Amino acid sequence: MTHTGRRPSVPSPCTHVAFALAVLLSCFLPGLPIDAHAQGRTLVVTPFERKFKIAIQPLVGDTADAMALGKQIADVVSRDLDFTGIFQPLNPASFLEDPRQVENVDFQTWRSIGAEALVKGSVVDTDGRIAVEARIFDVYKGQRVVGKRYSGDARDWRQIAHKLANEIFKYFTGDDGVFDSQIAFAGKPTRGAKEIFVADFDGSNVTQVTRNASINNFPKWSRDGSRLCFTSFKRGHPTLYLIGRGMRGARALRPSSVIYQGSWSPKGDLLAVAGLVGGNSEILLLSSGGLSFTRLTSHPAIDTAPTWSPDGSKILFVSDRSGSPQIYVMNADGSGQHRLSFQGSYNVHPVWSPKGDRIVYAGMVGGRFDIFTMKPDGSNVVQLTSSGNNEYPSWAPNGRQITFQSGRGARTGIYVINANGTNLRRIASAPEGATAPDWSGHIP
Known part of the structure; x- marks a missing residue:
């Protein structure tokens, strides 16, 4: 059997330090309502498939x-x-x-x-x-x-x-299932705090990971599901933390540095992170022990949200160096930096498919975000969602489904959709206000 697979305001002028703090709360702030179809044509998937x-x-x-x-x-x-x-x-x-x-x-x-x-x-x-x-x-x-x-x-x-x-x-x-995987996300168990949670792939068996009564966000799994990294304001500034499979004893990497939004390399020995260098947000390559780092970008614009290709040869990131946030790609050593997204004037949160054939991201359409995919060269843009405010997509380990956060009405929750735009559903067990989901690989 074969299956084919709101905050509409311009960021005010501010220092890069202040912006880096804001990015931990909501990543890039949405800009003015802009028609994402201004350049080229977007294919909107018709959700129909025989089961x-x-x-x-x-x-x-x-x-x-x-x-x-x-x-x-x-x-x-x-x-x-x-x-x-x-x-x-x-x-x-x-x-x-x-x-x-x-x-x-x-x-x-x-x-x-x-x-x-x-x-x-x-x-x-x-x-x-x-x-x-x-x-x-x-x-x-x-x-x-x-x-x-x-x-x-x-x-x-x-x-x-x-x-x-x-x-x-x-x-x-012919593909592996996802039934031995988990989804990590941020949620609000108490007023004023945001903690990290883990649940089974379908939202069942929700477990709270952090309990530090601070703001914790952007959890990211290592490929083998043995570790999570996440960003926390526990020390008063954004710092990257690591925690093992037992979900106990989180430790800070370079606790005196402002680093955030980590992404594991496929081998798990490196982390691509966003961090402040001289007050400017850049992409850095950090050893998983936190002892050394290499600067990959050096640009007066804001560079953030790095994610790896499945073979570890390239890194996606978001930069406003063209005047608005867009998706860029570079080699893992920082060379060959170039822009990928040209359709739409505000594109963020890129993630490479585990199969390497598509990139999922959030793009602004009419003052709100929708989920899109494109080929690794930026072509063949496909719009998957058409209602709600949809951000922070993450692929299932087999590349057949995508999870993302969505605000629909007064509620924000975790949703899942098939990669061809069918089978949209809310993960009902996730707590109210759940955000920034990340889907693990296969967990033994």
Whole structure:
């Protein structure tokens, strides 16, 4: 199966130091309402795509508790696949075959209800340990295509369900699933503070990471999901902090320096950051230990928001050196700096797709931001959103979906959309006022 993939005011004249402080609160302040279609033509995606119909039967168990667990596992797998916007899990009420019939499947019965794929399985619960067996069938081929066995602590049944969903997604699409990934974001648990949170890919299992009653923002995952960097005003000025997988003991990098908006290199040994040099915001390359740095830009304009290409050879950044914030790219050593975005007069928050084929960013249209993608050379601009105020996009680890913050009415929250503009949804579990999401890679 193949799927194709408000604050409208001009920043007032100020020093670069003052601007750097403001950038930590809202990054580039939006400018005057400007028509982003002034140059060239933007393709607006029409959100329509036929979904792949899959029947996921409750896994059968050897006890009443195991039967209940088998239903929970099937429910999570169904929700995972539905989240992608590619699969359509069928209503179990339409199933005609006994779930205990795991062999000699009557494929014609499943075809009659429209199923293109089928999942069956079993759960055995022994003293708090579970063994899960799952079989994946291609209904139109009329054969079993995947068989998997999982075991673990009964408390980890949800992780097992995510692994099964990943297996299904991988077989039918050729891409890895996102069901073992997480999203980090900033939120407001108390008045006057902004803290860092982490949640599962779908917004469930929200965990608060920082509790310093300060302003914390711009969390960024290392590619392997083992570390987060984020910007904090805990010391009274913007400083970059690192925290490990256990989410304890955040430490400041170069605590006396004003550095912010870090982005991990693919290998995790370097951080591209924005920092003040002589009162001016520049792009710097910092060792992950914070002991040394290299200056990459040297321009009287404001340079900020660096992000890496997936192969580590290039760095995107935002600069107003052309008169308004636009997206630029340079080699990882700072050479070859040139402008990428020419359509629209205000473009920010660029992030490279994990596949390297697209760049997502926020562009201003009529006084508010929308999410766009373009090719790495700046061509083929595609607009994905058309309502709300949409900023800070971040790619899913397989490049098929994008998360972003969106203000719709009086509410700001975290949303997800497919990379082709379909399947827009709000992550309901994220707290009110959640901003600046960053999607992790695959977490073991």
